[in-house]
Amino acid sequence: MKRVWYVAYGSNLALGRFRCYLAGGRPVGGARVYAGCRDRSDPARMERALVPGGLMFAGASTVWGGGSALFDPATAGQVAARAYLLTPDQVGDVAAQEMRREPGGRFARDVASVLPDVEESHTMGPGRYETVVRLGERGGAPMFTVTHDSAGDLDPVAPTAPYLRWIATGLAEAHGWAIHRVVEYLHAAPGVRLGWTPGALRSALDAFQDSALDRGAGGAG
Known part of the structure; x- marks a missing residue:
């Protein structure tokens, strides 16, 4: 192997x-x-x-x-x-x-x-x-x-903003997702909605508006 x-x-x-x-x-x-x-x-x-x-x-x-x-x-x-x-x-x-x-x-x-x-x-x-x-x-x-x-x-627990930002960056890099799709996907995961509304999650990810997250960079990176 x-x-x-x-x-x-x-x-x-x-x-x-x-x-x-x-x-x-x-x-x-x-x-x-x-x-x-x-x-x-x-x-x-x-x-x-x-x-x-x-x-x-x-x-x-x-x-x-x-x-x-x-x-x-x-x-x-x-x-x-x-x-x-x-x-x-x-x-x-x-x-x-x-x-x-x-x-x-x-x-x-x-x-x-x-x-x-x-x-x-x-x-x-x-x-x-x-x-x-x-x-x-x-x-x-x-x-x-x-x-x-x-x-x-396990009991779900809300993740923090820096952690979610790295995940969001990776979703954009690997899958070419734009921010609205990233928010929808992450908010559906158990734990996230305990600490985040969709709007708050979108705001936390807005730092990436000029990065691959907002551009929806295609390809697998």
Whole structure:
């Protein structure tokens, strides 16, 4: 298994934010500096993806405050995602950093080693991003994401503006969505309406009026 698709559905939809996991650094608005992967290379390819399931926000993010984006495979619907073609070791290092663990450490190595055997899902632990879910394959390479093993059972929690702005940026980059579609999509996710009306959400994203979000940049980035 030389390359696999890592499927992002939260703030990692935005390449600039995801590069903090790959090459290290602190994303704008975030409270954490990331170590980066052992292999700091950019993805070999990037493609937009729509995967069956649901998006929700729950827990308490120590990077952004508020709820974290989670993927619920048991929910009917579609999640707008972005697939990055990485090495298994890079996926392990990304997953480790999601859980504040060391790139190249035991958890990272365990994630990389288990990927060939995951047919549907595999839970590594009780944390928010300790369950690996297989989402089929594309171009002969398997597709994986990480989430909580029972995301649908968690209480929804409203996300913060900086976090939503990164997700919105990624939706524009990957899917070419304009701001009205981004607002509609995000507001439908459990947790968001606990803290945001559609109008307030639109106002929070207005900082991107001159960016890809308002232009609806096409392509997969």
